[in-house]
Amino acid sequence: xxxxxxxxxxxxxxxxxxxxxxxxxxxxxxxxxxxxxxxxxxxxxxxxxxxxxxxxxxxxxxxxxxxxxxxxxxxxxxxxxxxxxxxxxxxxxxxxxxxxxxxxxxxxxxxxxxxx
Numbered sequence: 001x002x003x004x005x006x007x008x009x010x011x012x013x014x015x016x017x018x019x020x021x022x023x024x025x026x027x028x029x030x031x032x033x034x035x036x037x038x039x040x041x042x043x044x045x046x047x048x049x050x051x052x053x054x055x056x057x058x059x060x061x062x063x064x065x066x067x068x069x070x071x072x073x074x075x076x077x078x079x080x081x082x083x084x085x086x087x088x089x090x091x092x093x094x095x096x097x098x099x100x101x102x103x104x105x106x107x108x109x110x111x112x113x114x115x116x
Contacts, residue, residue: 033063036108043097043104044114055083056097058090058104078103 044057058075061068065085072085075092079099083092092100101111 033067037110039063040110040112041104042112042114043101045095045097046115053093054095056092056095056100058092058100059088061088061090075100075103 039062040060042059044059045054046057047054058072061071068088068090069085072083072090072092075090076083079092079094079096081093081096083090085091097113101113104111
């Protein structure tokens, strides 16, 4: 893997010729997880790019990576299948979209069925 070149802006340097310039010193804002009732998740069914294997993909979660991973773990356990969490999506092995949608609805999430 190649290393990413870091510029001065990546290190937090700000240059200004204005002697009265005050840098904006804001802390890194952490993304907070929205309540289930405030989220709209999409349940997709896909086999594309997976050697014909069928999977259920849950998209649209807004929150921390830890909460997304925990939700993915709960879904896998509830459906009794494997899966993973990648790029902000929960991937559940098999065609278990109805189970996933039912479980998410019971938890208070708004779930939209997308695709076939």
